[in-house]
Amino acid sequence: MNPLSQLIEAALFSAARPLTLEELNDLDPDVSLAEVRAAVDQLREHYDFDGHGVEVVELGGGFQILTRPALASALERARVAQRSSRLTAAMLETLAVIAYRQPVGRAEIEDIRGVSGAGVLRTLQERGLIEVVGRSEGMGRPLLYGTTPLFLELLGIADLGNLPRADEFAIALQPPTPTVSPDSDAAAYVEADA
Amino acid sequence: MTAPEAPSLGLGSGNAFVVELEQFTGPLDLLLHLLREEQIEISDIPIARIADQFLRVIHELGLNQAADYLEMASRLVRLKAQMLLPRPGDEEGWEDPRAELVRRLLEYQHIKEIALWMDRMADRRSLRMPRGYLPPPPELPPPPLTLDLLEVLGAVERVIAGILHPVMHSVVARPLNVEAATGRIQALLAERDEISWAEALGPAPSITDVLSTLLALLEMARRGQLVVRQPAPFTPLVIRREPALAAD
Numbered sequence: 001m002n003p004l005s006q007l008i009e010a011a012l013f014s015a016a017r018p019l020t021l022e023e024l025n026d027l028d029p030d031v032s033l034a035e036v037r038a039a040v041d042q043l044r045e046h047y048d049f050d051g052h053g054v055e056v057v058e059l060g061g062g063f064q065i066l067t068r069p070a071l072a073s074a075l076e077r078a079r080v081a082q083r084s085s086r087l088t089a090a091m092l093e094t095l096a097v098i099a100y101r102q103p104v105g106r107a108e109i110e111d112i113r114g115v116s117g118a119g120v121l122r123t124l125q126e127r128g129l130i131e132v133v134g135r136s137e138g139m140g141r142p143l144l145y146g147t148t149p150l151f152l153e154l155l156g157i158a159d160l161g162n163l164p165r166a167d168e169f170a171i172a173l174q175p176p177t178p179t180v181s182p183d184s185d186a187a188a189y190v191e192a193d194a
Numbered sequence: 195m196t197a198p199e200a201p202s203l204g205l206g207s208g209n210a211f212v213v214e215l216e217q218f219t220g221p222l223d224l225l226l227h228l229l230r231e232e233q234i235e236i237s238d239i240p241i242a243r244i245a246d247q248f249l250r251v252i253h254e255l256g257l258n259q260a261a262d263y264l265e266m267a268s269r270l271v272r273l274k275a276q277m278l279l280p281r282p283g284d285e286e287g288w289e290d291p292r293a294e295l296v297r298r299l300l301e302y303q304h305i306k307e308i309a310l311w312m313d314r315m316a317d318r319r320s321l322r323m324p325r326g327y328l329p330p331p332p333e334l335p336p337p338p339l340t341l342d343l344l345e346v347l348g349a350v351e352r353v354i355a356g357i358l359h360p361v362m363h364s365v366v367a368r369p370l371n372v373e374a375a376t377g378r379i380q381a382l383l384a385e386r387d388e389i390s391w392a393e394a395l396g397p398a399p400s401i402t403d404v405l406s407t408l409l410a411l412l413e414m415a416r417r418g419q420l421v422v423r424q425p426a427p428f429t430p431l432v433i434r435r436e437p438a439l440a441a442d
Contacts, residue, residue: 013325016324016325017324055322057322059319064324065324065325066322066323066324067322067323068322069318069321069322072320072321072322072323075323081323083320083321083323084316084320086313086316086317086320087312087313087316089219089309090219090220092309092310092312092313093219093305093306093309095309095312096305096306096308096309096312097305099308099312100308112298112301112302112305113219113220113222113302113305114220114221114222114223114262114266114298114302115219115220115221115222115262116261116262153319154316154319155312155315155316155319156315156316156318156319156322157315164308164311166304
């Protein structure tokens with residue numbers, strides 16, 4: 001392994017969270033982002049080739065060293081580590097609406113789910129999976145919610161582009177109704193991911 | 195749809211109304227379940243039959259007091275009535291009253307599929323452990339914390355009862371009397387050149403008398419009317435009149 005890969009390995013090991021390419025580049029400002037990317041790949045291949053118990057995973061907008069799935073049950077049995085608890089069906093449904101409709105207000109979420117759910121929104125906010133990303137231009141200027149990097153981490157995906165496209169599911173989703181002004185950053189965010 | 199936190203709120207006046215929602219996440223979920231059970235196409239729902247079943251099920255599950263379910267029930271009953279109305283001659287011009295319900299069901303079914311996919315993804319992800327395991331925090335009681343007035347008053351009473359000796363503090367207006375102490379010392383020094391601290395204090399001094407005397411002595415020493423001396427550490431103070439006073 002080259003020195004840059006070693007440095008990256010040390011950083012990923014010591015940080016118990018995903019580190020972005022930019023953060024990893026801070027380790028050595030003299031190298032390019034592409035070189036950092038190559039070094040990350042080299043580290044990943046190193047772990048895979050030698051059959052390590054951990055691997056480099058791209059998720060939540062960055063990279064993190066995680067244990068391999070096959071080892072999970074042994075780790076849990078020995079009480080060395082514990083799987084995170086599952087989300088409830090109500091939380092998953094709410095997350096699904098927000099992930100695909102963001103930025104989206106509570107009224108629209110409740111309308112789609114057919115259930116009033118302030119409690120669920122609060123719980124998701126407390127767990128850091130969603131956040132307030134703005135206010136609607138509509139009546140009463142209600143709060144608009146969007147997903148956080150922690151949400152991507154929860155699913156183990158790199159970015160929102162890794163969500164399956166809506167038309168990959170059996171039934172097509174209604175196109176989102178415009179709730180924000182077109183110049184809003186949040187609206188551009190949704191369009192970029194559409 | 196606007197009722198807060200339904201279906202956890204009861205409309206009945208009696209007992210607190212709690213619904214176990216493990217089975218269904220809402221009226222649309224229940225409706226989809228009924229359609230699946232009957233193997234019915236969403237696009238062609240026999241409204242009359244489904245409306246009756248929906249009402250029966252929410253009654254059995256005790257959901258008939260939950261606002262979200264009630265709203266759906268009334269919607270179904272209205273649809274049932276609309277379907278009974280005679281249609282205009284040509285089928286083309288007929289607008290299916292079920293269209294809105296069908297759209298919502300399809301949309302909801304889609305969300306459920308995504309939710310299922312997310313659940314699988316999160317489950318797979320949770321098999322990969324990060325470094326730095328922290329035990330999960332203990333389960334907190336569900337917010338919001340609800341207290342009734344009697345509970346709050348009871349708690350206040352318990353706190354007050356726990357205070358054993360309330361600290362009472364009485365305030366006395368102008369407890370120090372420096373002028374009187376000054377007069378007493380001047381009178382004593384008019385008779386003798388030297389007096390002791392005990393003499394300056396007078397008989398049976400209180401703590402305020404001690405402080406008044408001390409302040410009087412310091413003030414008089416500052417004006418040069420007397421000198422305060424202590425022959426050795428911890429011996430009584432000796433107060434001696436300054437010659438200047440004698441000259442007055």
